[in-house]
Amino acid sequence: MQNVISKGGLEGVVAADSAIARINGEIGELRYCGYLISDLARYSSFAETTHLLWHGELPTAADLAALEAAMAARRELPREVTELLRTIATRQQPMDALRTAVSLMSCDDVPGPAADREANLERSINLTARFPTVIAAYHRLRSGHEPIAPDPQLGHAANFLYMLDGQVPDPEIARMLDVCLVLHAEHGFNASTFAARVTAATLSDVYSALTSAIGTLKGPLHGGANTAVMEMLLQIGSEQEVDGYIEALLARRDKVMGFGHRVYKVVDPRALILRDFSARTAEITGEPKWFRMSQRVEQLIKERKGLDMNVDFYSASTYYSMGISPDLFTAVFAISRVAGWLAHVMEQYANNRLIRPRANWVGAADRDYLTMDQRG
Numbered sequence: 001m002q003n004v005i006s007k008g009g010l011e012g013v014v015a016a017d018s019a020i021a022r023i024n025g026e027i028g029e030l031r032y033c034g035y036l037i038s039d040l041a042r043y044s045s046f047a048e049t050t051h052l053l054w055h056g057e058l059p060t061a062a063d064l065a066a067l068e069a070a071m072a073a074r075r076e077l078p079r080e081v082t083e084l085l086r087t088i089a090t091r092q093q094p095m096d097a098l099r100t101a102v103s104l105m106s107c108d109d110v111p112g113p114a115a116d117r118e119a120n121l122e123r124s125i126n127l128t129a130r131f132p133t134v135i136a137a138y139h140r141l142r143s144g145h146e147p148i149a150p151d152p153q154l155g156h157a158a159n160f161l162y163m164l165d166g167q168v169p170d171p172e173i174a175r176m177l178d179v180c181l182v183l184h185a186e187h188g189f190n191a192s193t194f195a196a197r198v199t200a201a202t203l204s205d206v207y208s209a210l211t212s213a214i215g216t217l218k219g220p221l222h223g224g225a226n227t228a229v230m231e232m233l234l235q236i237g238s239e240q241e242v243d244g245y246i247e248a249l250l251a252r253r254d255k256v257m258g259f260g261h262r263v264y265k266v267v268d269p270r271a272l273i274l275r276d277f278s279a280r281t282a283e284i285t286g287e288p289k290w291f292r293m294s295q296r297v298e299q300l301i302k303e304r305k306g307l308d309m310n311v312d313f314y315s316a317s318t319y320y321s322m323g324i325s326p327d328l329f330t331a332v333f334a335i336s337r338v339a340g341w342l343a344h345v346m347e348q349y350a351n352n353r354l355i356r357p358r359a360n361w362v363g364a365a366d367r368d369y370l371t372m373d374q375r376g
Helices: 039-041 046-054 063-072 079-088 094-108 119-142 158-164 171-184 193-202 206-218 225-236 239-251 269-285 291-307 313-319 326-350
Strands: 021-024 029-032
Touching: 021 119, 029 039, 029 193, 039 171, 039 239, 039 269, 046 063, 046 119, 046 158, 046 326, 063 119, 063 158, 079 094, 079 119, 079 225, 094 206, 094 326, 119 158, 119 326, 158 171, 171 269, 171 313, 171 326, 193 206, 193 239, 206 326, 225 239, 225 291, 225 313, 225 326, 239 291, 239 326, 269 291, 269 313, 291 313, 313 326
Parallel strands: none
Antiparallel strands: 021 029
């Protein structure tokens, strides 16, 4: 491992070896276990990608069928979790509710030590299957409606949309959401993933690692950018108001969410796919203004600031066109990223070393203690 002193935020510091995701920000390339994200978006599914992240290899047909069947069979929430959501749905924000629900899921744990791989694969299936059910049930309850039971005949993404409003989604919309889950499933040692690994490195359990990750993703400097993008579009309101709004925003030197990236020096490869999805969902729903507004914002920010869009920008209008409430966008991110978090937790356990970085001292020079009467 490299021993690098960072000027802040551990930027450029290599913290561990990993075989899960490789990012080349100079050329805008993202690979999961060696596979290009564009190929996975075109050919794979969230379930298949989840198997890839957990096992390092694409599944056989039998492997994939077994995982899909297991996830479909385990979507139901333990009764205690549903009752908890009834209590907190109107009192907590989505990410708070998800974090609290995951903590309670540990009461329904499977046998096995915290770092046991086979036990953690079972836990991982349970957790990945239940994240969408938690978010959908929470949303229903806070809206004054009863939760909708998961449909085992529907795929992972389609079932989530179904549990939100009781309507079986358009197959093309469901497929696009499934690909969105593929795109967001993993991204190296980002803040929430690193938080999960730090927790796992103490040999704490998977549930603790995930609550660490969820709490980290909740922070607006990590999650929430696509929510902010959609809030901006809603505030602008119409295509005619885009130019004036953006010019005023830039004059105030305010940050435009959804542009630039800590890692990518060129356009985020996932953003290109999401731009196409935003356009297509607009066609299917017959409401093109959100896509057209987004296009104009993208053009203006590129012209004025030289910044490329990132994965959050067009995911906002895509999710909104799918009928997902903007304040659930970060939770939808978690529905996907849980697969990557769990992959990293299991990788950490497999070759564990306690993560204990040092700080670069910038405080006072050495001092002698002065008694009270000496201080004057």
